[in-house]
Amino acid sequence: MPKTKKLPLNSLEWHQHPKLTTLLSGDCHQLSTLPDLQFISFAQLQSILDSCPIPVVKRAKVDAYYLLAPMPILKQLLGHPDSHKLTASLNIYSEPEPTLSTLALIKPALFYQKYKRLPEILHSRLDKAKSMNLVTPNKNQISQLAQISPSAFRKITHSQGGSHG
Structure with missing residues (x-):
């Protein structure tokens, strides 16, 4: 079971886990500008963050983490004027491998029918x-x-x- 921790979103330092980067390297996606989130309230943004804890493993540096799943929403949220008030929930795993394959392969396969x-x-x-x-x-x-x-x-x-x- 992962440990959970809540931290201010803008205090976190994260990078994709190198194995996640490799897993995603064949993904076809268009580079596009991030959508404008100005019309979304702070409460709505916090609800979005609360509904999707960030799966990570610790790095050597304090409050530095490797992401175990693609989370483009984080960059979008950091662009909002109220981002300094947002709190992120982290699920901190001790080992990256089982979570990497689960979140990169199994979860998208399970949700495909709903989101296609x-x-x-x-x-x-x-x-x-x-x-x-x-x-x-x-x-x-x-x-x-x-x-x-x-x-x-x-x-x-x-x-x-x-x-x-």
Whole structure:
């Protein structure tokens, strides 16, 4: 079991674990600018951080860690004006190998079915949130965060089916 620790996000020094860098070296992804997070409140940012503890192993330097999973959200959060107030939860592992393979291979495989239709899922959730009068970002802000065109949001048809959580 990992140890847990909470620290101010901007006090951490981290780098990808060298083995994670190797695992991700064949990933095809587009380099793009980070989305603007200015419209997201401090409370929303902290909720995002609280929902995804950062898997790490310690490095020799104090408060220096190797990331055991890709976490581009960290750079995005550090660009927010309230980043100095954010607190990160760390899951500190003693050995990197089991966690590296779990988070780089098993977790994405388990979540693939849910997220391959993400634009449709977001469209449905945004419509439902509006019908419940929840305060939400607008469709353009959501598409900016996802870095997809607003036109990519479309209703889920019954032929695409399945339940979505």
